[in-house]
Amino acid sequence: MQKNLSRGLISSFAIALTLSVAPMAAFGADGELTVFDWAGYEDPAFHPAYVEKYGDSPTFAFFGDEEEAFQKLRTGFRADVGHPCSQSVVKWRDAGLLKPLDTSRIPEWDNILPGFKSMKDLMTTEDGQAWIVPFDWGNTAVTYRTDKVDETDIKSLKAFADPKFKDRVSIGDNVDDAYALASLAIGLTDWAKMTDEQFTEASAFLREVHKNVRLYWTDNTELSQAMAGEEVDLAWAWNETATTLMADDVPVAVKKDTDEGLSTWVCGYVLLKDGEGSEDKAYDYINATLDPVVSSYIVSEWGYGHGNANGMAAIDPETLKGAGYDDVAAFVDKTLFQSPVPVELKQKMIAEFEKIKAGY
Known part of the structure; x- marks a missing residue:
């Protein structure tokens, strides 16, 4: 399909950008927000509310894997929002790369899939601080x-x-x-x-x-x-x-x-401590990715689950079954x-x- 081909060409180019010493920015004219992400996630269908509000996507920079992203951030690369996965969040946090989330600024926070909220040291810590908004799994x-x-x-x-x-x-x-x-x-x-x-x-x-x-x-x-x-x-x-x-x-x-x-893995968005962009736009972007309208797209077009429980529940049962998300208990068995x-x-x-x- 042309849509998949186009996305593939974008992803190939984005990966090529990661070969430089420092990440390069692409796919967005909004210079007030930089998102450090996996190639392909610059897809505007993942953050439609942000595009609707600001008229464009954020600026994106790409990494090939989380260790590469970690090293680049530690050596001075600046971005506002990052997209690590569950196994890396504690490492990024302990290295001083993250700042805690203000969940009062995330309207869909209470609708995040319950299982994710029980992830030790990820969603929240003992002092009540939150570090990641689960997006894809x-x-x-x-x-x-x-x-x-x-x-x-x-x-x-x-x-x-x-x-x-x-x-x-x-x-x-x-x-x-x-x-x-x-x-x-x-x-x-x-x-x-x-x-x-x-x-x-x-x-x-x-x-x-x-x-x-x-x-x-x-x-x-x-x-x-x-x-x-x-x-x-x-x-x-x-x-x-x-x-x-x-x-x-x-x-x-x-x-x-x-x-x-x-x-099984879960990845999501975090606030990077040394970001120089707009924090208001960072929260607008995170909220746009968690919007329940994104759920159907990520399941049907990418084959991933979405972090919003209400959005997942609203998807046609046959679509969920076809993607393997109709029975979450079976999904994580073995x-x-x-x-x-x-x-x-x-x-x-x-x-x-x-x-x-x-x-x-």
């Missing part, structure tokens, strides 16, 4: 070409290391998704409790997967093109990949019922939730994943 799961892969061969996540898939596999160039896969494959669903022995086992699994990897994808466009072009048959991917490929009639499916399960991990463990994961990708 979903899975990283097995995605495969149905015309190339027999479903019986992928009952287990260990299929990613099966020699029969040599040069036909893709996983994300993303340490969190990689170790979520590895943790699940060794039978671990709470990676925050990973022992040294389990870390060694998980890393060994990723080394076996590396032997099969055709490419480490950096965004949905790259992976979608590889699967559509029959370069990749089996991927560890976000919901968006299958959603966009199926819209283009590519024979793919998501297998969420592997023996070990899948990974899942590794990408929660924060100890800093020391995260640094070990980062260093080891770089070695693995380099073939060591």
Whole structure:
């Protein structure tokens, strides 16, 4: 579809911008607000109320993964709003990169999905401060070409290391998704409790997967093109990949019922401490992303869930069922939730994943 193609071209260009030493701004003439985000989220359909009020989107700058974003912010890059995921919020907060949210300025705060409000150290801390407004949530799961892969061969996540898939596999160039896969494959669903022995086992699994990897994808466009072009048959991917490929009639499916399960994540918007833009516009932007009118779009066009419970409840039941969000309890069954991990463990994961990708 032209809409997906256009979004893909934008995402490809946006990723290219992240290759510079500092993030580059794009896609918006509003210089009073800079949003530091993943490529693709500059889509105006994610913040229509902001565009309606100000006549344009904010200025966007892009990062390839959260560690890259963290390092750039620590070395002086300035933005007003950021888009980290649950496993990174505590790290960003403890490094002094965030300022707490004033929830009285967020009208939809009480309508955020209840499960997110119970996330320790994320939504609120013991002193009542709030740090993130959940926007998008979903899975990283097995995605495969149905015309190339027999479903019986992928009952287990260990299929990613099966020699029969040599040069036909893709996983994300993303340490969190990689170790979520590895943790699940060794039978671990709470990676925050990973022992040294389990870390060694998980890393060994990723080394076996590396032997099969055709490419480490950096965004949905790259992976979608590889699967559509029959370069990749089996991927560890976000919901968006299958959603966009199926819209283009590519024979793919998501297998969420592997023996070990899948990974679940939630990401959202935070206020960055050293932002130099308008705080009023920052809250207007956050409120625009949480607006219930965004729910249907993010579910139907991107395959992700939205943070607004009322917005999700208003979506047509068949649309929710098709996206896998009709039963939230089943959605998170047998899942590794990408929660924060100890800093020391995260640094070990980062260093080891770089070695693995380099073939060591």
